Amino acid sequence: MKNRKRLRKMTVLSLLFALAMIFSFVESRLPTFIPIPGVKLGLCNVVVIFTLLRLGAPEAIAVSVLRVLLSSLLFGNMAAFFYSLAGAVLSLAGMILLSKTKLFSPVGISVAGGVLHNIGQILMAMLILGTAGVLYYLPVLLIAGTVAGALIGLAAAYLTKRVDI
Amino acid sequence: MxxxxxxxxxxxxxxxxxxxxxxxxxxxxxxxxMQAGTQVAVIVDNETVATYSLLTDGEYPLLDGKNLLVIEEGAAYIGESECPDHLCERMGRIRKSGARIVCLPHHLTVKII
Missing domain, CATH: 1.20.5 (Single alpha-helices involved in coiled-coils or other helix-helix interfaces)
Structure with a gap:
């Protein structure tokens, strides 16, 4: 019985990871409609939030970090990997903390995740470029992160409510 | 609930x-x-490698031709870039001090001063 449960969890996690990879690929094919580095929808976060709320923090960390690693290798480059990782780690940390407090719905959690993802990328850009100049993009990235986060959060809230795993 | x-x-x-x-x-x-600027600085890895006047039109290849800086009618923009995302080309024209175009893949910043 215990084995069956473990097997089931492993299968579900693998499926979620595969789904995150598909979203990554779709997103890498989408045209960027705002020409500022780091502005994107963050489709994968639907899966990460779903995993976080339905399975737990360690599972969400696994899906997110593996996703960043593999999608950078497949669809991006090593520079993209560092930006994505910084964003993903900061965003995950914030979302896990917020979900523990139970103060916000998935939409609020996702908004925080989106904004923190962009802040993480700016911090990494400051580190790599060695200049605070990239802070110039902070206002736009804050707004973009909030809007994208809210949209993704709505999708994640709907899924978490409706989809049974 | x-x-x-x-x-x-x-x-x-x-x-x-x-x-x-x-x-x-x-x-x-x-x-x-931000105010109207007079010069454009080219910064690579936090070091200013060149400055050009915004008042004279011209085309300047940067980083051995990997990016092309165009100055036209008091505004600067990236005309062409070899980078994978081409975001810098689409960031448009900058003319006010402090405005900048960043090409992350090439560690390049073009800034109005």
Missing amino acids: KADKKTRTLRDLVLILSLLCIGLILFFILRGS
Whole structure:
């Protein structure tokens, strides 16, 4: 019985990871409609939030970090990997903390995740470029992160409510 | 349970609106502090490698031709880039001091001073 449960969890996690990879690929094919580095929808976060709320923090960390690693290798480059990782780690940390407090719905959690993802990328850009100049993009990235986060959060809230795993 | 859901939605809205406000305020502070610039600086890895006057039109290849800087009618833009995302080409024309175009893949910043 215990084995069956473990097997089931492993299968579900693998499926979620595969789904995150598909979203990554779709997103890498989408045209960027705002020409500022780091502005994107963050489709994968639907899966990460779903995993976080339905399975737990360690599972969400696994899906997110593996996703960043593999999608950078497949669809991006090593520079993209560092930006994505910084964003993903900061965003995950914030979302896990917020979900523990139970103060916000998935939409609020996702908004925080989106904004923190962009802040993480700016911090990494400051580190790599060695200049605070990239802070110039902070206002736009804050707004973009909030809007994208809210949209993704709505999708994640709907899924978490409706989809049974 | 229902009331709890409502307060959570309210908190979400407060979070979203305050973040949007912070973003907008920062945006307008940044815009307000900008004045028309006279020169454009080319910065690679935090070192200014060249400066050009905004007053004379011209085309300047940067980084051994990997990016092309174009100065036209007092504005600067990236005409062509070999980088994978081509975002810098689409960032448009900059003319006010402090405005910048960043090409992350090439560690390149073009900034009005």
